[in-house]
Amino acid sequence: MKHNRIVGxxxxxxxxxxxxxxxxxxxxxxxxPFTMQTFAVFASLLILGGMxxxxxxxxxxxxxxxxxxxxxxFSGGLGHLxxxxxxxxxxxxxxxxxxxxxxxxxxxxxxxxxxxxxxGLVACYAVGTAWFAVMYGSKRTVWGILMxxxxxYIIPDIVKMILADLVAKRVRKAFHSEMEE
Numbered sequence: 001m002k003h004n005r006i007v008g009x010x011x012x013x014x015x016x017x018x019x020x021x022x023x024x025x026x027x028x029x030x031x032x033p034f035t036m037q038t039f040a041v042f043a044s045l046l047i048l049g050g051m052x053x054x055x056x057x058x059x060x061x062x063x064x065x066x067x068x069x070x071x072x073x074f075s076g077g078l079g080h081l082x083x084x085x086x087x088x089x090x091x092x093x094x095x096x097x098x099x100x101x102x103x104x105x106x107x108x109x110x111x112x113x114x115x116x117x118x119x120g121l122v123a124c125y126a127v128g129t130a131w132f133a134v135m136y137g138s139k140r141t142v143w144g145i146l147m148x149x150x151x152x153y154i155i156p157d158i159v160k161m162i163l164a165d166l167v168a169k170r171v172r173k174a175f176h177s178e179m180e181e
Contacts, residue, residue: 008052015044015056016063020070023060032085032132032149035072038124039160041092042117046168050100057096061089087131091124098123117161125150
């Protein structure tokens with residue numbers, strides 16, 4: 001029992017590190033950079049499950065909030081959470097919680113899994129875009145904000161979701177093989 005707990009904590013910390021690393025894979029855009037964070041969030045949930053995956057995301061956010069340079073561009077601190085992308089960072093946690101809530105149904109049905117992951121992504125977009133609109137949207141139209149913060153990211157984020165699922169299947173299979181030996 002104690003061994004399983006230690007393994008779970010270690011894997012959670014490891015996936016937090018994966019999120020940190022993927023946060024540094026950046027393609028600069030106007031206000032919201034393209035990163036691999038969403039891939040890492042999805043992979044964490046699909047590999048670890050809802051509870052531990054949510055813990056990995058929460059740990060990442062906590063580390064960044066206290067000032068460790070874990071966010072995009074090796075930034076950190078509460079000021080970063082209040083910036084243009086702060087709502088998307090909070091949206092990652094909402095994505096994780098949504099997956100955690102519906103994990104049992106998602107595990108039973110691949111279609112439901114995709115709907116749940118998609119709902120999490122939409123929730124992340126909603127929180128992030130609403131935050132961006134409050135912070136920077138006074139001179140922008142709703143369409144302008146969507147063109148800046150959502151539309152260019154939809155297809156890449158769907159690709160990242162698919163990639164995370166493929167990686168998670170391989171990792172889970174490898175873990176299962178290791179545990180049997």
